[in-house]
Amino acid sequence: MDYFKVQKTVALNGTINVSGAKNASLPLLFSSLLAEGKHSFSNIPNLEDVHLSFKLLRYLGCEIEINTKPVFDQKAESLNSVTITVPKILKNIAPYELVRKMRASILCLGPLLTRCYQAKVSLPGGCAIGLRPVDYHIEGLRLLGADLRLLEGYIDAKSKGPLVGANMDLQFPSVGATENIIMAAVLAEGSTCINNASVEPEVLDLITYLKKMGADISVSTFIDEKKIKKNKITINGVEKLKAASHKVIPDRIEAGTFLIAGAMTGGDLYLHNVQACHLGGVLEKLKQLGCTVEVDNTKGKDSIYLHANKPVVAMDIKTEVYPGFPTDLQAQWMAMMTQAKGKSLVEESIFENRFMHIPELNRLGASIKVNKSTAIISGPCLLKGASVMATDLRAGSSLVLAGLVASGETQVHRIYHLDRGYEFLDHKLSSLGALIKRCS
Numbered sequence: 001m002d003y004f005k006v007q008k009t010v011a012l013n014g015t016i017n018v019s020g021a022k023n024a025s026l027p028l029l030f031s032s033l034l035a036e037g038k039h040s041f042s043n044i045p046n047l048e049d050v051h052l053s054f055k056l057l058r059y060l061g062c063e064i065e066i067n068t069k070p071v072f073d074q075k076a077e078s079l080n081s082v083t084i085t086v087p088k089i090l091k092n093i094a095p096y097e098l099v100r101k102m103r104a105s106i107l108c109l110g111p112l113l114t115r116c117y118q119a120k121v122s123l124p125g126g127c128a129i130g131l132r133p134v135d136y137h138i139e140g141l142r143l144l145g146a147d148l149r150l151l152e153g154y155i156d157a158k159s160k161g162p163l164v165g166a167n168m169d170l171q172f173p174s175v176g177a178t179e180n181i182i183m184a185a186v187l188a189e190g191s192t193c194i195n196n197a198s199v200e201p202e203v204l205d206l207i208t209y210l211k212k213m214g215a216d217i218s219v220s221t222f223i224d225e226k227k228i229k230k231n232k233i234t235i236n237g238v239e240k241l242k243a244a245s246h247k248v249i250p251d252r253i254e255a256g257t258f259l260i261a262g263a264m265t266g267g268d269l270y271l272h273n274v275q276a277c278h279l280g281g282v283l284e285k286l287k288q289l290g291c292t293v294e295v296d297n298t299k300g301k302d303s304i305y306l307h308a309n310k311p312v313v314a315m316d317i318k319t320e321v322y323p324g325f326p327t328d329l330q331a332q333w334m335a336m337m338t339q340a341k342g343k344s345l346v347e348e349s350i351f352e353n354r355f356m357h358i359p360e361l362n363r364l365g366a367s368i369k370v371n372k373s374t375a376i377i378s379g380p381c382l383l384k385g386a387s388v389m390a391t392d393l394r395a396g397s398s399l400v401l402a403g404l405v406a407s408g409e410t411q412v413h414r415i416y417h418l419d420r421g422y423e424f425l426d427h428k429l430s431s432l433g434a435l436i437k438r439c440s
């Protein structure tokens with residue numbers, strides 16, 4: 001198995017192009033199931049999770065043509081374009097072997113059910129960052145009139161004819177449940193209202209594509225009975241959608257990871273192909289840490305410049321739904337806080353078990369304690385290279401970042417987690433001066 005050898009790096013300097021967003025690409029790829037014909041996507045990152053989605057789509061009957069640049073090209077802005085040809089008749093079973101490796105495979109359920117009136121999709125199961133049930137997905141599809149049963153590890157979903165629009169309130173603005181329910185509702189009869197829906201940029205990117213396909217969707221806000229502002233997504237079902245083309249939004253989590261790496265190494269970075277508004281809260285936090293952060297929009301596209309000329313200061317964060325601090329940057333932020341003077345708190349409010357990186361960071365010499373959903377980091381710590389293990393994607397990237405400031409050599413194992421979500425991570429970091437090498 002491959003692992004990364006990371007050595008202490010002075011400061012990251014240079015320019016990188018941010019890849020297309022993994023978490024936007026996966027729902028977009030599955031949304032193609034909603035319409036027969038040729039769908040074209042560009043800026044799709046070349047990642048393990050994307051290839052797992054292709055495998056499932058091919059199994060369901062789609063033909064996929066990938067135009068990929070298999071080698072790292074620093075100048076390439078949009079690496080991969082993909083054409084998915086969706087047949088008139090789809091296979092409507094997603095078997096365990098194809099679903100178990102990637103939780104996002106559950107996103108084929110809504111499209112298959114609404115198009116075929118029947119779908120059998122394996123339950124994705126739990127994962128390292130928490131239980132991650134799919135009850136909101138199931139409840140939402142039931143409210144659209146489908147009959148869903150759990151049978152031998154599968155969700156067996158049926159409807160007598162087209163799904164029927166309904167009003168529903170999500171208990172929590174789940175990203176995946178919102179996406180699955182929207183995709184089911186676009187071909188339902190009548191209108192569907194999802195109250196307390198997720199409006200993460202990746203959900204909005206999906207909506208943009210669905211609208212290009214002919215869907216009728218609007219996003220608004222409302223104030224609930226406790227006077228809390230919430231988001232509502234209204235979908236007026238249409239009879240048929242048509243295949244279209246789309247460029248995937250930039251990966252805000254990849255961008256955030258590089259910005260944090262720049263901040264903690266005292267670096268000087270330019271990020272191209274980003275959408276600064278998607279990083280709003282994170283950019284503010286980086287400024288408060290003492291970094292210079294500038295957004296340039298002169299060419300109609302955003303670039304972010306980060307200059308870190310003083311040591312980072314201790315700062316608390318709490319993960320929240322968008323536009324709050326993203327849970328997918330929590331582990332990386334924590335790695336940075338090991339270098340800040342004083343105590344900082346990191347509260348995880350989205351997942352119940354997303355602190356698996358803490359024992360590994362402590363193995364490198366960090367001083368992090370946990371009290372329920374809050375981590376208490378005492379810094380600055382002199383980290384010292386050791387062998388550590390990635391337990392999930394973002395935990396893995398926090399260990400790589402810690403390795404950049406640890407003395408000696410850090411070996412990060414189980415980097416298949418990183419390959420699922422960061423395109424050319426080692427190449428991009430090396431191009432900025434990081435001492436990182438993939439070894440077998």
Ligand code: EPU
Pocket residue numbers: 023024026103104130131132133134135136137138172173174175176177202327328350351352393394421
């Ligand atoms: N939840 C339920 N029941 C459900 C659905 C969710 O209890 O039916 C709970 C989850 O257990 C979790 C919380 O609700 O505690 C939020 O889960 P959500 O459904 O919003 O997350 P997701 O759709 O499973 C996506 C991203 C994650 C990202 C989260 C939160 C994709 C493919 N995955 O997951 O990305 O952390 O939203 O923003 O879009 C990653 O990229 O490393 C990653 C884990």
